[in-house]
Amino acid sequence: MRISLNWLRELVQVDLEPEVLAEKLTLAGFEVEEIEDRRTWAAGVVVGRVLQREQHPNADRLSVCQVEIGQEEPVTIVCGASNVRADIWVAVATLGSYLPCIDLKLKPTKLRGVRSEGMICSLSELGLTKESEGIHIFSEDADLKAGQPVGPLLGLDDVVLDLTSTANRADALSLIGIAREVRALTSAALTLPEVELQTYSESPSLAIALQSEACSHYSGTIIEGVTIAPSPEWLQKRLQLAGIRTINNVVDITNYILLEYGQPLHAFDRQKLQAIAGSTNLAIGVRSAQAGETLKTLDDQERTLSEAALVITAGNRPVALAGVMGGADSEVSDQTTDILLEAAWFEPIAVRRSARSQGLRTEASARYERGVNVTELPIAAQRAIDLLLEIAGGRVVSQTVATSQRQAELEPSITLRLQRINELLGPIQAEDDELKDLGADDIERLLTAIGCHLTLVDDAVWQVRVPPYRRRDLEREIDLIEEVARLYGYDNFGETLPNLGDTEGALSVDENLRRQIRAVCRGAGLTELQHYSLVKPGSDRQVHLANPLLAEYAALRLDLLSGLIDAFQYNWEQGNGPLWGFEIGRVFWREEDGFFEADRIGGILGGDPSRGRWQRGGKEQAIDWYAAKGILEEIFGRFGLTIEFQPDRQDDRFHPGRTASLWLQGDRLGRFGQLHPSLCEERGLPAEVYAFELELDVWLDHLDQPDRQVPRFQPYSSFPASDRDLAFFVDQSVTVAELERIIRRQGGALLSEVELFDQYRGEHVPENQRSLAFRLTYRAGDRTLTEAEVEPVHDQVRQSLVERFRVTLRS
Numbered sequence: 001m002r003i004s005l006n007w008l009r010e011l012v013q014v015d016l017e018p019e020v021l022a023e024k025l026t027l028a029g030f031e032v033e034e035i036e037d038r039r040t041w042a043a044g045v046v047v048g049r050v051l052q053r054e055q056h057p058n059a060d061r062l063s064v065c066q067v068e069i070g071q072e073e074p075v076t077i078v079c080g081a082s083n084v085r086a087d088i089w090v091a092v093a094t095l096g097s098y099l100p101c102i103d104l105k106l107k108p109t110k111l112r113g114v115r116s117e118g119m120i121c122s123l124s125e126l127g128l129t130k131e132s133e134g135i136h137i138f139s140e141d142a143d144l145k146a147g148q149p150v151g152p153l154l155g156l157d158d159v160v161l162d163l164t165s166t167a168n169r170a171d172a173l174s175l176i177g178i179a180r181e182v183r184a185l186t187s188a189a190l191t192l193p194e195v196e197l198q199t200y201s202e203s204p205s206l207a208i209a210l211q212s213e214a215c216s217h218y219s220g221t222i223i224e225g226v227t228i229a230p231s232p233e234w235l236q237k238r239l240q241l242a243g244i245r246t247i248n249n250v251v252d253i254t255n256y257i258l259l260e261y262g263q264p265l266h267a268f269d270r271q272k273l274q275a276i277a278g279s280t281n282l283a284i285g286v287r288s289a290q291a292g293e294t295l296k297t298l299d300d301q302e303r304t305l306s307e308a309a310l311v312i313t314a315g316n317r318p319v320a321l322a323g324v325m326g327g328a329d330s331e332v333s334d335q336t337t338d339i340l341l342e343a344a345w346f347e348p349i350a351v352r353r354s355a356r357s358q359g360l361r362t363e364a365s366a367r368y369e370r371g372v373n374v375t376e377l378p379i380a381a382q383r384a385i386d387l388l389l390e391i392a393g394g395r396v397v398s399q400t401v402a403t404s405q406r407q408a409e410l411e412p413s414i415t416l417r418l419q420r421i422n423e424l425l426g427p428i429q430a431e432d433d434e435l436k437d438l439g440a441d442d443i444e445r446l447l448t449a450i451g452c453h454l455t456l457v458d459d460a461v462w463q464v465r466v467p468p469y470r471r472r473d474l475e476r477e478i479d480l481i482e483e484v485a486r487l488y489g490y491d492n493f494g495e496t497l498p499n500l501g502d503t504e505g506a507l508s509v510d511e512n513l514r515r516q517i518r519a520v521c522r523g524a525g526l527t528e529l530q531h532y533s534l535v536k537p538g539s540d541r542q543v544h545l546a547n548p549l550l551a552e553y554a555a556l557r558l559d560l561l562s563g564l565i566d567a568f569q570y571n572w573e574q575g576n577g578p579l580w581g582f583e584i585g586r587v588f589w590r591e592e593d594g595f596f597e598a599d600r601i602g603g604i605l606g607g608d609p610s611r612g613r614w615q616r617g618g619k620e621q622a623i624d625w626y627a628a629k630g631i632l633e634e635i636f637g638r639f640g641l642t643i644e645f646q647p648d649r650q651d652d653r654f655h656p657g658r659t660a661s662l663w664l665q666g667d668r669l670g671r672f673g674q675l676h677p678s679l680c681e682e683r684g685l686p687a688e689v690y691a692f693e694l695e696l697d698v699w700l701d702h703l704d705q706p707d708r709q710v711p712r713f714q715p716y717s718s719f720p721a722s723d724r725d726l727a728f729f730v731d732q733s734v735t736v737a738e739l740e741r742i743i744r745r746q747g748g749a750l751l752s753e754v755e756l757f758d759q760y761r762g763e764h765v766p767e768n769q770r771s772l773a774f775r776l777t778y779r780a781g782d783r784t785l786t787e788a789e790v791e792p793v794h795d796q797v798r799q800s801l802v803e804r805f806r807v808t809l810r811s
Helices: 005-011 018-027 175-186 233-241 249-261 270-277 348-357 363-370 374-391 418-425 440-449 477-488 509-523 561-573 625-637 677-683 696-703 736-750 787-805
Strands: 002-004 031-037 045-055 063-068 075-079 089-093 109-111 114-116 159-164 206-210 215-224 265-269 282-288 294-296 302-304 310-314 317-321 339-346 395-403 413-417 453-458 461-465 581-591 594-606 644-647 654-664 667-675 689-695 722-731 751-760 769-778
Touching: 002 005, 002 175, 002 233, 005 159, 005 175, 018 031, 018 159, 018 175, 075 114, 175 249, 175 440, 206 215, 206 395, 215 282, 215 374, 233 249, 249 265, 249 363, 249 374, 265 270, 265 317, 265 374, 270 282, 270 310, 270 317, 270 339, 282 339, 294 317, 310 348, 339 348, 339 374, 348 363, 374 395, 413 418, 413 477, 418 440, 418 477, 440 453, 440 461, 440 477, 509 581, 509 594, 509 696, 561 581, 561 594, 561 677, 561 689, 594 625, 594 696, 625 667, 625 689, 644 736, 654 689, 654 696, 667 677, 667 696, 689 696, 722 787, 736 751, 736 769, 736 787, 769 787
Parallel strands: 206 282
Antiparallel strands: 002 159, 031 159, 045 063, 045 089, 063 075, 109 114, 215 339, 215 395, 265 339, 282 310, 294 302, 310 317, 413 461, 453 461, 581 594, 594 689, 644 654, 654 667, 667 689, 722 769, 751 769
């Protein structure tokens, strides 16, 4: 927001230099992005009177002028403007002056042989316009004197502060709000405009119906006999300094109140409203738009409205986008004589949705979205009425006010404790460099300065009533504590760190294990990825955002797999080859009994990861299911964990015959498998892509065990092993994992390794069965095993397989 320092000083008597004031505001949370010192734009530029104008003897487009600038003798100035003539008042840049807007320092010079001792300026050369057709000529009825500075005449005696405020400070989008802030920071006297509320009679010809909960207050004031004309010069200058284009006196006054009080107003042409409604009796309404309704707004855009838009209606026909922009069919024009002045309070969320639905953001919507102070709405409306009667003339015929129950707000009372303030903020730096706590007097002084009312209820405990213009951001004790720190100055608190004794920092167990998992996954050849948690909505189980920034990011993700597949596809399409990656992230979902979230780890790999294929004649060799499964087993093997694979067909994104659920000691860990061929074909991916998604908390729980915290070294056996092969026919429904589990259990401590080395289906194998062959390795660390020790154990393994799975032994 652009703040005129002269205007601000009318409200608060602050005499600080602009740079000092800007620093105070910045430290208080209002960042001053630019200081526009307009006083430098016209330093050395004075009012001059052209006494005589003659044609230049050596140039057709130049004039030689004799100009009086308050010196003993007139000066000679060569001017190239076509509108220069005798007996006019102009702005003259004297010798030695500097014009920063065009980077020019005035020196005596000769133009085509004629000496020139200054320059007659246009508004563009003074920085007031981008382009000028000629020099600026002052009005003849102005009280001018040769040699007087032109700065006050052109509004170049002011400084503009361009500042931004945080989104929670709705009051900061007004001059009065900033003036209150300056009063709190400097203890300067505050002088607000004197406004005396008037009571006007209601008109039977104007009815207002609040059909939407998004509007709790709406007043319409009918003023007849107004004269539409340009605004007074002082009003135009203030709007221009704020970056607002002047239109006419009525519209300019509504914009002036927007800047002064932060309250958007809108003026309708009353006759145009009656023509739209088709009746002299106006029925003004506030409702949600109906899908397909259209409205031509003041920017001459024909807009198709959605149900998210909030509209003002006349005779149930839309005439304005509530809180955003008025309609072109009811705007004030040069022919307007009667107006309807709207002053309303709209729900911030409703205005935000309405503006977003049209891709439109205005000065009015920016203020409504943050929250307008409803308690000062009648004051702002009355201030506008007073200015309208003073500048545009006319008379107030009637005023109709409609309010709802939601408009009545209770004054919040917040408990504030001095002890809690000092606990959170720490000590302050005293003048003698000693550290001390904030006192009760400091708290009362600071909070009273921003309009709070403090009542002492106990020893250093207050009940604080917040002023209406700060109720949207001061709601809890912590808000008041933050306000104390901000007003006292963050730089005035001590810099000492808390005394932690000999405590050393360390990573938590979970964080340490997460880092180990990341390192192992990277060591296995996977690149760590990271995706947004926000995704496009498409499932009832998703958690949807109430106020999304974009439709593409309106819900929270249900899994990691979707993002991994998208990343694989993008890399593949960009010619970067297959992506081998993993991601650790959080997923969210909803069920009948509430919302849930969990941390997961997902991964994806496939294709031929090798770069050099000259050994294979340039042919690709894609990774198969067993190799991909082996990578996952290698990752878990690094932690001393053995995972079990069980058939799984619950996710239709996976191949139904090459997908498994993963288990850790009876706990379901997640899913691993090959992506469905139809999905790969649809996405244009290689034929074989493998992915997994696992519950990270289950993995961490199994790692966070006392016997796994510190790796234990076991010496290699120096004694030879004894191998036994075991071959048998078994039903195809029995998995290798189940067989290995029984073999290891029965083999006991002597069985060190189990390896499946052969599988066969076909001739000489019973129907619905397969032939499997395992190699069992028996070993002891302290002796060479004898046949008498191995055979009983091996026979026990064979017998268990027969009893448990009814296998037919072949060896």
